[in-house]
Amino acid sequence: MTEIINSIQKIAVEIKDAIKTKDTGKVESLNSSGDIQVKLDVISDEIVERHLLKTSSVIEIISEEKEDAMPANPNGKYFVAYDPLDGSSLIDVDLSVGSIFGIYKGGYSGENIVAAVYIVYGPRVEMVVARDTVELFRLNEETNEFEFVKELRLEEKGKILGPGGTQKYWYPYHKEMIDNFFKDGYRLRYSGGMVPDLHQILLKGGGLFAYPGTEDKPKGKLRKLFEVFPFAYVYNKAGGLAVDGKNDLLDLDIDGYHDTTPCFFGSNYEIKKVLKTYEGAE
Numbered sequence: 001m002t003e004i005i006n007s008i009q010k011i012a013v014e015i016k017d018a019i020k021t022k023d024t025g026k027v028e029s030l031n032s033s034g035d036i037q038v039k040l041d042v043i044s045d046e047i048v049e050r051h052l053l054k055t056s057s058v059i060e061i062i063s064e065e066k067e068d069a070m071p072a073n074p075n076g077k078y079f080v081a082y083d084p085l086d087g088s089s090l091i092d093v094d095l096s097v098g099s100i101f102g103i104y105k106g107g108y109s110g111e112n113i114v115a116a117v118y119i120v121y122g123p124r125v126e127m128v129v130a131r132d133t134v135e136l137f138r139l140n141e142e143t144n145e146f147e148f149v150k151e152l153r154l155e156e157k158g159k160i161l162g163p164g165g166t167q168k169y170w171y172p173y174h175k176e177m178i179d180n181f182f183k184d185g186y187r188l189r190y191s192g193g194m195v196p197d198l199h200q201i202l203l204k205g206g207g208l209f210a211y212p213g214t215e216d217k218p219k220g221k222l223r224k225l226f227e228v229f230p231f232a233y234v235y236n237k238a239g240g241l242a243v244d245g246k247n248d249l250l251d252l253d254i255d256g257y258h259d260t261t262p263c264f265f266g267s268n269y270e271i272k273k274v275l276k277t278y279e280g281a282e
């Protein structure tokens with residue numbers, strides 16, 4: 001595991017440099033989720049692939065930008081699923097983006113995840129590592145080493161709200177729930193990049209990030225392997241909760257590598273409100 005985390009640190013430094021120096025344009029292709037790829041999606045994917053394939057404890061990798069899994073080291077024991085560049089449509093407007101890694105033992109499913117790591121490329125580069133605890137590290141750009149900052153814990157109740165999905169297609173009970181949070185004093189914080197949006201909630205003590213199922217996309221947008229399971233693991237280990245409306249996200253299995261699910265991440269108070277709202281819904 002230490003070997004994988006060390007590889008991820010090297011990956012983060014290379015992706016950070018690529019973001020700062022390479023062309024921000026699009027390529028003429030769609031990925032398996034139907035996203036328009038930008039050149040940096042492809043470059044970042046190649047950086048991660050190159051490092052993870054030579055990491056001896058990794059047996060297999062799968063990426064948002066790859067159709068299928070790729071074998072790594074036959075003697076390795078960890079399966080790694082990753083989103084090389086999260087929020088890539090925000091690159092051209094210079095908002096924060098990220099990379100997300102889920103590390104699994106015995107195959108890909110919510111219950112098999114054993115660690116999660118994400119990187120935020122913002123004004124500073126930060127890394128969050130969730131194993132038994134959730135720890136924040138910051139990149140020292142002089143030495144290119146990540147330095148430990150502190151352990152992260154969510155409060156019981158937070159103050160900020162990141163409500164995703166196209167509002168026009170929200171189910172009425174979902175809209176009512178979001179309206180009620182705002183009436184209760186929650187403040188809107190949604191950039192369109194789940195890494196900085198969820199990082200903000202985690203560092204500011206708590207709140208709710210929601211990417212629900214909608215009339216046009218009943219299974220939501222965010223992908224179980226590349227986005228949802230890793231953040232569900234982080235939020236659980238930080239003392240919060242992560243659900244699909246009814247079930248714990250880490251109780252879910254996958255039917256395909258690119259499966260999506262409605263998802264809600266937050267502190268206990270907000271997630272209990274979500275469960276209550278969705279309990280009666282069809």
Ligand code: AHG
Nearest residue numbers: 085086087088089164165192193194
């Ligand atoms: P990616 O750039 O890896 O395809 O992911 C984008 C995701 C996620 O970061 C974000 O929360 C969500 O898409 C935003 O979707 P909307 O534009 O529908 O808000």
Ligand code: MN
Nearest residue numbers: 031035064088
């Ligand atoms: Mn994408």
Ligand code: MN
Nearest residue numbers: 083086087227
């Ligand atoms: Mn993403």
Ligand code: MN
Nearest residue numbers: 064083085086
């Ligand atoms: Mn991505």
